[in-house]
Amino acid sequence: MTQKSVSDLRVKILSALSDPTRLQLLEYLSGGERCVCEILPAFQRSQSTISKHLNILYEADILERKVDGKRTVYCIKDPQVFEIIRMVDSLALMQISQLAEAGRILGKSLNNRS
Amino acid sequence: MTQKSVSDLRVKILSALSDPTRLQLLEYLSGGERCVCEILPAFQRSQSTISKHLNILYEADILERKVDGKRTVYCIKDPQVFEIIRMVDSLALMQISQLAEAGRILGKSLNNRS
DNA sequence: TCTATTTATCGTCTTATGGCGATAAGTTTA
């Protein structure tokens, strides 16, 4: 029933990470646990939108959640998630430098056109 | 114009990876370059669907493409992408073992109910 | 208890995504 394969979880984790707002949320929470009312003013998104995004990260087991009185506190469950993001960034940086290199080479010949 | 920030590319890469068929395609291509007509029979998806998925991976700069006569050959551009996937898997496995552990503990008390 | 605060959820809208078949465009072979 709750039987989940690694590939299912894999897609779930990657889907949860493939949104700019959610990546920002993770970055924001890298500073430590925060309640929703602290998070809200840092994002220009409606409360319902932020709540939904937080829930997606929670469902993907990336965030932990605890209720403290009338507020809910979220925090990173496993900092390894940042390793993943860092590695993606490293790939992205590689792409950018390759693109820059290609542009440089291409630029030379383009400068010689009419 | 072609100006892309790391965060844009980051999302693009992660989005490209967050689909089961595309992850399968990467796994399939880990064995080396393959033309589309080799890939097709290994997947139960229409030719147009596979072509679109391959193009998404290509646009995310994850796959390389070269035309060889009447066929197109795709290959992994940077094997580092597998490092990312491996790391996601490791997170997923962690989640599964935690879940199993929680289930084991919960199981004990559940066995003592009516 | 009444009110304010906090957060999740619901309903709705718009856009994005994944799937398919049909078609186009290019290459090879007959």
Add this chain to the structure above:
DNA sequence: TAAACTTATCGCCATAAGACGATAAATAGA
């Protein structure tokens, strides 16, 4: 050149995803 092959693209449909405001539910404070 005609036919066959290979692959990308187009148009369409169904569903998913992201956004919002309104509302609900729970707690804290007056």
